[in-house]
Amino acid sequence: xxxxxxxxxxxKDRQVASITPTSRFTIERVCRxxxxxxxxxxxxxxxxDGVFTKVILDKLTAGSEIIAIETNSDFARSLRLHGDxxxxxxxxxAEDVREIASMKSWDxxxxxxxxxxxxxxxxxxxxxxxQESSQLLGEKGLFLGYQxxxxxxxxxxNYFPKVETxxxxxxxxxxxxxxxxx
Ligand SMILES: C[S@@+](CC[C@H](N)C(=O)[O-])C[C@H]1O[C@@H](n2cnc3c(N)ncnc32)[C@H](O)[C@@H]1O
Numbered sequence: 001x002x003x004x005x006x007x008x009x010x011x012k013d014r015q016v017a018s019i020t021p022t023s024r025f026t027i028e029r030v031c032r033x034x035x036x037x038x039x040x041x042x043x044x045x046x047x048x049d050g051v052f053t054k055v056i057l058d059k060l061t062a063g064s065e066i067i068a069i070e071t072n073s074d075f076a077r078s079l080r081l082h083g084d085x086x087x088x089x090x091x092x093x094a095e096d097v098r099e100i101a102s103m104k105s106w107d108x109x110x111x112x113x114x115x116x117x118x119x120x121x122x123x124x125x126x127x128x129x130x131q132e133s134s135q136l137l138g139e140k141g142l143f144l145g146y147q148x149x150x151x152x153x154x155x156x157x158n159y160f161p162k163v164e165t166x167x168x169x170x171x172x173x174x175x176x177x178x179x180x181x182x
Contacts, residue, residue, distance in 0.1 A: 005049050005078070013072050015120060021051040022115060022146060025170035029177050030144050031059065034111055039063035041109045043101065043136070045094040045129075046070060046116035050079045056113075057084050067104065069094050095125050098132040109136050113144045119151040126155055134159040137181070145178040156180045 003020050030052075034040070036059040047053045047068040056066060067088045070076045076091035090100050094116055101109065112133050118126055133143055143160060145152050146168075153176075156163045160180035168175045 005075075009048075009072055009074055012074075015071055015117065018117075018148075020172055021048065022175065023168070023171040024055075026146055026168040026175045026177065027052055027055050029166065029168050030113060030146060031055065033142060033144055033179055034059075036060060036064075040111065041106060042066040042111045042113060043097060043109050044068045045097075045112065045114040047079055047089075048072070048075045048115070050082060052113065052115065053079065053087065054082065057082075057087060060086060062086075065104075067100060067106075069097065069100060093125075095128045095132075097129065098136060101136055106136075108138050109141060111142050111144060112137060115146055118145075118147060118155065119149055130155060130159045134182075139182050141181065143178070143180040145180070146175050147178070148173050148175060150176055152176070152178055 039061050042056065044053055044066060047070050053066065053068055065086050067090060068079060069090045069092060070079065071093050073091050076089050080089045088104065092100060137143060143156065153163060153165055156178060161182055163178060163180045166177045168177055
């Protein structure tokens, strides 16, 4: 897995949008905003083969849970092999996030982590994903996104009053990390 699996899937599926996994430095920068000391519910958009998911699982308490939503069926299949009971993998689009959360009777989540390529998505798909994410996160939740462009900032501002951006240069290419909340 890793870069080779990204290249293979990128050739078949342009929504993969990257030929290299996110760096450890970016993952740690995003994780700084997560309270791993308590039981939490996380939804991850676009986990690919789980470079981020596996780090999160290592940090999560036994009572925490994560739903990983991935459109690419090869990636979803490979991530299921991880077999951690706290992880549910759903081979669908993030635009169905509320319906997917309701299948687990989740009406609130603590964090949404997103690596999906928002600049590739149609306007109405982008809108649905951010609107449903904002509803699911409630007043206290955080949307944590990472993207190679600054594209996401203005879209996040339509749904979250507080949006902050940081850069992580130890990533190929450099990554914008977004933190959005209410
Ligand atoms: C740039 S890769 C990020 C992969 C990984 N999280 C990482 O950090 O290296 C984007 C991933 O989002 C997935 N994806 C794209 N559009 C999606 C959507 N609408 N819903 C869920 N996953 C999506 C792609 O298949 C791909 O695995």
